Amino acid sequence: MISFIMLLLSILSLLVLLIIIKGPSIWDRILGYNIFSSIMILLIMLFSTLHNRAYLLDIVIVYTLLGFISIVFISRFVQGKGKI
């Protein structure tokens, strides 16, 4: 059952990639990157449950924090047109 849900989630992540590619402006792309990283977080959590690997969840915590910090600085960078 969990692997079926992982299959669905990976198909959905492909659709989010379409938004990142198609998005007219850079802000849509940053938004798509935000959604894509949260779906990847879900996939890692499901994978770690499927194979009972608890140490993968530490990676997910670090990835969540890094994803958030990267989004903060990307949007500041783009808003400042190059100057942080």
Place this chain on the structure above:
Amino acid sequence: MSIYGTLGNILMVFGIVLIAIGIIGLHKYHDFYIRATIASLIDTAGFISVAMGLLLHHKVSFFTLKIGIIIMLMLLLNPLATHIIVRSAYLSGHGEKKEDKNA
């Protein structure tokens, strides 16, 4: 599969349905600010329900504690990230061209 397992599965499928509806909505609307609303909905609602469903799959152990920490983090960080994106998009004058003509 114990009662908690099936309950977890139902919650996870519900989360997947939420994310799918959100992504269909993203493809449908091309205005940035509507997309930002949908994006924050997908992130918080869809993510939390799938993670809660995952939480129910295990008896209380070290595993569920970590998943709980991740849920708390995502509950805090995701709305904040979407707000930061929309704020900097608005400040850099993203969707204002149409209004300037009418004003």
